[in-house]
Amino acid sequence: MDPLQLLVNGIALGSIIALAAVGLTLTFGILRLPNFAHGDFMTLGAYATLLANVNFGWNIWLSTIFGAIATVAAMLLAERTLWQPMRQVRAQPTTLIVISIGLALFIRSAILMVWGGTNLSYDLPVVPAIALPPDDPIVRIAFNRIVVVILSIVAIVALHFFLQRSKVGKAMRAVADNIDLARVAGINVERVVLWTWAIAGVLTAAGGATYGLIAAVRPNMGWFLILPMFAATILGGIGNPYGAIAGAYTIGIAQELSVPLLGSQYKLGVALFLMTIVLLVRPQGLFKGTL
Numbered sequence: 001m002d003p004l005q006l007l008v009n010g011i012a013l014g015s016i017i018a019l020a021a022v023g024l025t026l027t028f029g030i031l032r033l034p035n036f037a038h039g040d041f042m043t044l045g046a047y048a049t050l051l052a053n054v055n056f057g058w059n060i061w062l063s064t065i066f067g068a069i070a071t072v073a074a075m076l077l078a079e080r081t082l083w084q085p086m087r088q089v090r091a092q093p094t095t096l097i098v099i100s101i102g103l104a105l106f107i108r109s110a111i112l113m114v115w116g117g118t119n120l121s122y123d124l125p126v127v128p129a130i131a132l133p134p135d136d137p138i139v140r141i142a143f144n145r146i147v148v149v150i151l152s153i154v155a156i157v158a159l160h161f162f163l164q165r166s167k168v169g170k171a172m173r174a175v176a177d178n179i180d181l182a183r184v185a186g187i188n189v190e191r192v193v194l195w196t197w198a199i200a201g202v203l204t205a206a207g208g209a210t211y212g213l214i215a216a217v218r219p220n221m222g223w224f225l226i227l228p229m230f231a232a233t234i235l236g237g238i239g240n241p242y243g244a245i246a247g248a249y250t251i252g253i254a255q256e257l258s259v260p261l262l263g264s265q266y267k268l269g270v271a272l273f274l275m276t277i278v279l280l281v282r283p284q285g286l287f288k289g290t291l
C-alpha cells in the first residue's frame with residue numbers, strides 16, 4: 001500500500017486513539033486509577049450509538065450523543081458502586097487493576113449477551129472516497145475518515161478551553177497536582193471526580209462511535225485498543241491530555257506505517273514496542289505528566 005495512504009489511515013486511527021486516551025489519562029492522572037475497563041467502555045459507547053442509529057432509526061449525530069450519555073451513565077454507576085468505595089478504603093493499585101479487568105470482562109460479556117459476537121455496522125449512506133488530486137489520484141481518503149479527524153480536533157480544542165478557562169477545569173488541574181492540597185484549598189474533590197468521569201465518558205464514547213465509522217463494531221474492539229491507549233498515555237506522560245494526544249497520533253501513524261514491513265497482525269506489537277522504549281529511556285513520558 002502507498003505510504004501516503006497509510007499515513008492518512010494512521011492519522012484517522014490516531015484521532016480515535018486520542019479521544020479515548022485523553023479520557024484514560026484524565027482518570028489516571030486525577031483519580032490515580034489504571035482503568036483497564038476503559039477500552040470496553042469505548043465499546044459500550046459504540047454499541048449504544050449503534051442501538052440508537054440502527055434500532056431507533058436516529059441519525060448518526062443524535063446516536064453519538066445517545067452513546068455518550070449512556071457511557072457517562074455507566075461510568076458514573078461504576079464510580080458509585082466500585083471506585084468510590086475503593087478510594088474510601090485506600091485500595092492498593094493492584095486491587096484496582098484486578099477490579100478494572102473484572103469490570104472489563106463484565107461489560108464485554110453483557111455486550112455479547114445482548115448483541116452477539118458478529119460484526120455490525122451503522123446505517124449510513126454510502127459516500128464516495130475523495131481522490132487527491134482529482135485528475136491523477138495519489139491517495140483516496142474515505143469521507144468517514146475525514147469526519148473522524150475533524151470531530152477529534154473539535155473535541156480536543158473544546159477540552160483545551162474547558163481545562164484552561166473554566167472553573168471546573170482549573171479545579172481538575174489542582175486535584176491532579178495535589179489532591180490533599182486541593183481539599184485544603186476548599187475544592188470539592190468529589191464534584192471534580194464526577195466531572196472527570198463525565199468528560200472521560202463523552203470522549204471515550206466519541207472514540208468508540210468514530211471507530212465504528214471506519215471499521216466494524218464488534219465486542220472486542222475496545223480490548224484490542226486498550227494497549228495503544230495505554231501506550232499513548234505513557235508515551236505522552238501520565239495525566240497530560242496534550243501528551244496523550246501527541247502519543248496517540250504517534251502510535252496510530254507508526255502502527256499503520258509498519259504494515260508493509262511487519263503485516264497488519266503485528267500492529268499491536270508496534271504500540272507495545274514504542275511504549276517499552278519510552279519506559280526504558282524516559283519513564284515519565286515525553287512530556288510532563290500533569291494537566
